[in-house]
Amino acid sequence: MHYGTALRDEVAGSEITPLIGVYDMFSASISAQHYSGMFISGFGFAASHYGLPDIGFIAWPDIVAFVQRLRLAFPRQHLLVDIDDGYVDPEVACHVVEQLEMIGASGVILEDQKRPRRCGHVDGKQVLPLEDYLEKLELVLATRKDLVVVARTDATEEPEILRRAAALAETDADVLLVDGVRSVDWIRKVRKVIGDKPLLFNQIAGGKSPRISLPELQELGVNVAIYSTPCLFAAQTAIQDALHELRANDGRLPEISERSVGVADSLALLESNISRHHVKPVEMPV
Template sequence: MPYLVGNDIEARPAGERLRELLGEPSIVRMPGAHNGLAALQAKQAGFQALYLSGAAMSASMGLPDLGILTLEDVLFFTRQIVRASGLPLLVDADTGFGEALNVMHTVRNLEDAGAAAVQIEDQLLPKKCGHLNDKKLAPAEDMAAKVAAAVRARRSLLILARTDAVAEEGIDRAIDRARLYVKAGADAIFPEALTTETMFAEFSEAMRGVPLLANMTEFGRSPPIKAERLEALGYQMVIWPVSSLRVANHAQQKLYGDLALTGTTENLLPLMQTRAELYEAIGLDAYEALDTSIAKSRVPI
């Protein structure tokens, strides 16, 4: 919890803590957290690492996921999630916000903000959600140069290279790209928009020995596969990038519609987090106790 007594584990660089998780036999489950409170709730549910999605950040701002986000936007979300939860966070940095020097700037700033890992993808701007059609891919060599630049800029932070080539060039070409990105220094590969379990297995077999991330986003091209099954297929990480935002948005839409219709929130009280539950989640009592201990008046001797 921020501002309270320090924690030796949280004091270690986030990249080191994520590497430690990846060294364990179980797949690292990384639900998406779209703000600080979502991050706290995920931590309280028992998750040990989190994912910050570009699509979730964009949608939170009322914008489409088309590369409109700036680095400053991403830093804002990164800082609040890391500060709230203290968990290792994988951050979606889209295409890196430019070419090699820009990527180095992005990586260094995100690591300074507390990120444990950064994901960079091989699309051209205006980039699209990986599960949409007609994506434009960067030349593989250009993406490899970005990966090499990211590796040079980082300290302990992990670099994940995402390839969107499966949908546009086929799985064999996507594997070729992934191998090139690993040669450039990528710590792990994120193959986007695989469409069958067999394809997940084929990619894993071809990239044996390389940490892989599986994306289990809803309403996309990939089938739902349980974390345990992905682990058996050879994946070391799994994300559910926008799930928290989808649930929150659906609830908010229902709230506003019902409120506009009835003029009261009374009908939706059973669906709401209570004041007491909110205060418990954000640690109000602990903060107040800290404030009292610091600001307590002392009588001069």
């Protein structure tokens, strides 16, 4: 299966490609009903798998195991994986890329942060010297066979953002991401310096980037939009509300309504992930 080619072809198409951030198999099951692609978000995975913030706790075998489960359940979805800084060493980054490609990931995002790393939309980020990051990126690019590689910079100073964006655009990376971009004007500036290189925009509720619709992003020259946390934050809100209501009603469950979920609805969602129900062949480019 050429999952990288399938994602690469969609990114090169005329319409912007949205990828929804998922944090576990259940959120992925719901996302797959609405969108054709998923983003395996470091923020969401760190929260779900460890109960910790996204500041470098993720171990690469855990993310590989998660992606393997996703691919088995969702053979037709694009799976773009956040691999942070490649787990520090270039050799580890290449090993992880080989593992992910072997199990069917569509692509990875490799950032230029140095440890201790931070979520791209919080303060305190530090970046590697550009030459060090480019060396790591080139090794990853030489390692991948079909996998889409997104080169990401977390630079925060305006001249450095543009310097790094221009340098990344000269590599063989398939897509470029400037994370935490703060304005529409800065999207235009980045678009200008990277030429024809596909551009990715990351949106996160309460983050540093503006809230922009897909048509507006496409008009700005953005090719891919990732939504890191809509499922995670919606779950946190809904769980808090449900438990407040349960406590307020002395532990009596609410009546099932048209908008609420009961056991039959949940089972129906999960049963669709069983491999024997994947009756249609996976249509991927040869």
